[in-house]
């Protein structure tokens with residue numbers, strides 16, 4: 406059974422640290438990571454946690470101790486990873502739309518480099534020649550045989566080098582001697598279909614025939630986790646089995662060995678996170694009932710930004726009659742967390758809990774409306790630890806030059 410935090414403990418956290426509050430469960434992070442290890446144990450697979458999902462250094466340390474690698478999309482994330490104790494060899498730098506200067510700095514740190522456009526590939530090759538092997542991000546468009554939809558690996562996506570431009574990669578390679586040690590593909594988030602990953606793998610394996618020194622295939626992240634009550638996530642056990650089948654057959658046929666990299670973010674931390682808010686007002690309009698909470702899209706933007714569904718529980722009243730509510734925030738703009746949601750009757754002061762708040766929750770928070778950002782708490786086997794203090798007015802003003 407997957408570890409979850411009890412309402413009792415979450416209410417205790419609120420008593421101690423107030424709302425709005427993010428709470429993370431260390432045991433659940435361990436659990437998710439070990440599910441990944443188990444699913445992929447038959448193949449040479451390395452996990453790189455995509456830390457843009459949740460980058461508090463205390464969380465990164467958990468993954469570092471578990472033996473994970475880490476995927477960073479900015480140099481600051483790389484610095485966080487170093488602070489958390491990751492060896493540079495366990496860090497991948499996967500930026501996009503950054504200048505060669507960022508890549509040079511990453512090289513000086515010694516991390517793995519993932520290049521996602523031809524211009525940088527050329528500049529990098531001209532500067533480093535064969536001395537610093539890189540991974541190249543491929544945009545697969547519609548896959549060969551194409552019966553799968555790629556959510557963000559489509560032809561108009563800004564990410565990666567088009568699969569139609571392989572010849573140009575090979576040309577840069579022969580002109581500059583740059584070594585390509587890996588091919589990378591990240592087709593998007595919330596991918597449920599195992600086929601998407603297997604077809605991606607097959608495509609990369611085919612391409613690998615053109616790159617003799619290739620030893621790494623990075624299949625990105627994006628494993629779906631359940632958000633709605635009866636939803637299913639990606640079946641990673643099935644993925645692990647089919648990956649092993651596909652890969653070992655190719656390796657035997659071609660007399661080659663590959664290491665497979667994955668970069669899950671959401672899968673590792675989404676369900677480990679809880680967001681706690683307090684009901685401030687109940688407003689009965691002629692057509693609907695609103696419950697206003699002491700937060701808004703400045704703290705959890707996914708419902709407004711992605712139309713995401715988060716399960717909400719009234720953990721102060723778990724038995725009363727159920728009513729329909731629109732759960733809304735306190736931002737001066739429409740910031741609806743949930744439409745027509747059935748909740749046990751809510752009274753002012755009740756604590757509303759949002760599930761799946763670990764990934765892209767605090768991480769995407771802002772100070773819009775000059776409101777401060779929430780505190781973050783890490784729970785390990787019932788022990789609560791503050792890992793980010795609540796912001797204050799001073800934090801908002803600090804940095805302004807008056």
Ligand SMILES: *Cc1c(COP(=O)(O)O)cnc(C)c1O
Pocket residue numbers: 455457458476478499591593594595625626627628668669670671672764
């Ligand atoms: C965001 C991102 C991921 C993680 O995606 P999840 O949906 O959180 O698993 C992995 N790789 C890259 C390159 C990303 O940009």
